[in-house]
Amino acid sequence: MKERLLSVQNLTKQRGSQLLLRRVSFECRRGEVVGILGPQGEGKQALFSLLSGASFPDEGSITLGGWDLAARPEEARSEAAFLPEHPVFFLPGEAGWEELxxxxxxxxxxxxxxxxxxxxxxxxxxxxxxxxxxxxxxxxAEQKQLALIRALAEGVRLLVCEEPNAGYGPAEIRRTREFIRACARHEERAFLLFGHSAAEAEAVCDRIAVLTDGRLGGFRMLREEFLPEERRPYRISAFPIEAARACLAEAGLGQVLALYGECMEVLLTAEEWGGLNRMMAERGIHLHRVEPLRFQDEDDFE
Amino acid sequence: MNRQQRLMKSEWLRLRRRGWGLFLCGVILLSGLFVLAGREFFWARSMERYTSPEALAADAKREMERLQAEQPEGYEIDLEKLRFLLEEGVPLSEPNWRLEAAERLASERKQLLSLLKNGLEDEQELTLRLASLGRDEKLIRAGDPVPYLQKKRAEMQQNPDLSEEDLALALWKLDYQLEYGIAEEENRWKYPVFSVLSGNIDRMRELERLADTGFLDSGYRREYRRLERELALDCYRLEQGRERIANPGSADYWDSEPFWSAAYQIQQEYRLPMLVLAALCGLLFGRDFSSGRMALLFGYPYRRGRIFSARLSLWGLLAVGVWLLHFFGSILAAGSFFGFGSLFSPALIWTESGVRELPGALPLLWEQLLDFPYYLLFGMLAWTLTWLLCNPWTAAGGTAVLVFLCKALESRIAYAELVSWTRVLLFGNLELSRVFQDNSTYFQNPPLLSIILLLLHGGVLLLISWDACVRREWG
Structure with a gap:
């Protein structure tokens, strides 16, 4: 299993009476491109701010490169770079080389x-x-590309990009898409992309999820290549879901990809699935539905 | 290189890219100093015009014409005195023995005239006094102070009206003049100093008499201590023959070199460094708040507290730079107008163990050191407002308005004499240089109180800005 670079657990953020994020949980592994989609005002900006340290969560935790962001912010942030929608430079009046x-x-x-x-x-x-x-x-567009190169030159392993394709022309979109995928595959960097275009996200991401009203929906797996061969993805709907998750943790089974509502997406081998099934039955957990997740075909640009 | 050093270096590199801004701050700061020095210079020149030998001779001639036209009582005596002074070329612009002797002679003649008009009974005394005045005139005309002073000494000793103490003091003054050649022509600088010294001794005697009657309050005690200090310094100066001294804080214009007086004056008056320090906050952060650069920086591997302390340290270093520029700029500006001839004149410092000679720049340096915390405090105010308002220019403007408002309020409060509690508010009691000189708006300020207030003000501002940096959400 590849190293986990980002882990977000039960992140909740409230501003005034408005709940911006509701118990958002997900993770991002090395070499993976993860997309979080959603229309404006649904919580993407709040999530990006929390990850970049510009604001603080009310509940939940963020772990970057194995370091808890709240407890060890300096070590945690040394693993990640944050690229806002509108690129910002330290030396805007200087040449790109100077900035890098x-x-x-x-x-x-x-x-x-x-x-x-x-x-x-x-x-x-x-x-x-x-x-x-x-x-x-x-x-x-060039500024955004320069900011991307800046993050890579800094040597970080996780790049969190807000609207990475906004302001790009078709050729630039294609070049950037190929570039991100190549970086993820060959350099083992992880990308977490925030955007609102599903088509764009599907073209570049391995997994995508939709953030609606502060809730993160289930991740849709788009590519299998990052999964360990012996494990397959399942969407499990059970009640109570937290008890089902506790079973997984207790037995050290599988890997939770996402948790939302009464569902969780899990990577399991056939053997693990059998063990989990038994444990849930013994504990009286009501299993509603189990379905294998399917992946889309690889895009033509690969 | 640790994180703090790395961050400070990066911030400094970023700031250095805005070298024009720093340069502009420096130019503005120096220009102001030169403007003030120029004002001092032209003021001194205009004073010289009014007190030049030609101007004073013209004044004396006008006075003679007036006396002749109006013919007031005893005008012939005054006319004769003025004629004598003009003929002999006695300097009228500064105290000297012949000027004072001529004044005294004229005064005694008028006194005698008045006695004659009122019917002086003792003819022998009249003859004696006339003869004595005649001898005085001859001695003054001869231009040698020694016989004149010896004659005065002998007269004093025979004067039955003087008390023992007054006699001893008068004799001491005359002996002192004789011993150190105070009135000699080649020591012309000494007489004005002696004149002040003599006045100070008289004032001290007056205060001692007040003390004997039990009316000496703490204000008078401070004045007595100040007079004691000045007496010691003047005696040292006369006895050691130190004509050129720096002593920039001295109140008497002949006590210090114009160069040092001007440097001190402009250094004391100049308040622009406070605004420059406030503006430097703006230069440091520039558009970091509105451009999103602050949020970007928070994404780098530095705790917010570290970012805050690195920037504060950098600003502190720049403040030291401003302070040095102010100090050396004052000297440079004063020297450009008054010349650097007395740059190495010593400053006389009174200590418990006696008078010591120090390099002339040290008192100026000390005064500026005392001023620095006050400047820093207003810089801190701008710093805090910058973090709170996220707009450095509004913060700098706000600080400027607050400075002037505080000053205006302080004056009003001092005028209304509501001084008991306001001293802990309004930044009014924090100018250490004035507090140490016992010259602050608020009467009887112990320096310790001001130091504590300074620390409190600074601490509160620091806490507010720290909180604004570390706990604010930027997303």
């Missing part, structure tokens, strides 16, 4: 500046000739 070097130094990334690697990334994104230009004179 500055932010890498600020993050404290060790080793020499990966000049060749940056040129390669920039080349893939069509930005190679723009790195000498002032950051604030680049187009919005």
């Amino acid at each position: 070097e500055f932010s890498r130094r600020l993050r404290g990334t060790e080793g020499p500046f990966p000049h060749g690697q940056v040129l390669e990334w920039a080349g893939k994104l069509g930005l190679a000739e723009k790195l000498d230009q002032r950051c604030d004179r680049l187009s919005l």
Whole structure:
């Protein structure tokens, strides 16, 4: 099983009388591209703010790279970079190269500046000739691409991007999509993408879930390639679901992908499923429904 | 390099990119100092015009014309005195023995004239006094102070009207003048100093008499201590022959070099560094709040408290820079107008063990050190408002308005003499340099109270800004 880079458990956020997030739980593993979709005002921005440390949760916990964000914020944040919808630069009046070097130094990334690697990334994104230009004179799309390269050059393993394709033309969307997938696959980086276009998300993500009224729906698996061969995904509907989850934890079975309402999505082997089924029966947990999850076909761009 | 150092270095690198802003702050700061120094210079020049030998001679001639035209009682005596002063070229702009002797001679002649008009009975005494005044005139005309002072000494000793104490004091003054060549032509700088010293001794005697009657309150005690200090400094100066001294805080213009007086004056008057410190908060953060850069920074591996302390430390370093610029700028500006000739003049400092000579810049440095916490406090106010309002320019403007409001309120309160409780409010009791000089708006301020108040003000502002940084939500 790949290393878990982000784990969000029962995250709740309230502002005034409005409940922005309701017990949101999910996780993100190495090499995985996870998408969280939803229309505006449904809680994406609140979730992004909580992850980036701009605001604080009322309940729940966030673990980044194995570090609890509340208890060890510095260690936790060293694993992740946050790319807001409107890119922000530390040195907007300077050349892209300056910004990249500055932010890498600020993050404290060790080793020499990966000049060749940056040129390669920039080349893939069509930005190679723009790195000498002032950051604030680049187009919005170019600025977003520069921010993406900045995060990669900083050496973080998890990139949390807000509306990664907003402001892009078709060619840029395609280039960025390919770039993210290549980074995830070949460099083992994880991406958590916030957006509102299901088509775009499906084209790039391994799993997507919809955030509606602060509630995170079940993850839809789009690609199998990240799953261990012996385990298959199941959607289990049971009552009480927390008791069913406790069974899983107690027996050390499977991996919970998502938890929502009375359902949970779990990766299980056939043997584990048998064991879980027995335990639930013994404890009187009412099993409503079990269905295997299906994946979409790989996109043509791969 | 640890996280704190790394963050501070990054912040500094970012700030350095806005070098033009720092440069502009420096230029504004220095320009203000030069404007003030220029004002001091032109004020001194205009004073020189009014007190120049030509101007004073013209004044004396006008006075002579007036006396001749109006012919008041005893005008011939005054006319003769003025004629003598002009003919002999006696300097009228500063105290000297011949000027004072001529004044005294004229006064005694008028006194005698008045006695004659009122019918002086003793003819022998009249003859004696006339003869004595004639001898005085001859001695003054001769221009040698020693015989004149010796004659005065002898007269004092024969004066039965003087008490034992007064006689001893008068004799001491005359002996002192004779011993240290105070009135000698080659020591012209000494007489004005002696003149002040003599006045201070008389005032001290007056205060001692008040103390004997039990009317000496703490204000008078402080004045007595100040007079004691000044007496010790003046004696040291006269005895050691220190003509050029820095002592920038001195009240008497001939006591210190114009260069140091000007440097001290502009350093004391200049309040722009407070606003520059407030503006530096703006320069440090710039548009970080509105551009989203602050939120971006919070996503980096630094605790908010660390970001806060790194920025505060950086601002503190810049404040030290402003302070140094203010200090050296004051000297540079004063020297540009008055010349650097007395740059190495010593400053005389009174201590319990006696008078000591220190480099001239040290008293200025000390005054500025005392001013610095007050400047920092207003900078802290701007810093706190910046975090609270998330707009550094509004914060800087707000600080400026608060500074002037506080000053205006302070004046009103001091005017209304509602001083008992307001001293702990309104930043009114925090100017340590004024408190140490016992010259603050509020009477009888112990410096310790001001130091505690400074710490309290600073602590409260720091806590508020810390809270605004660490607990605020930016999403």
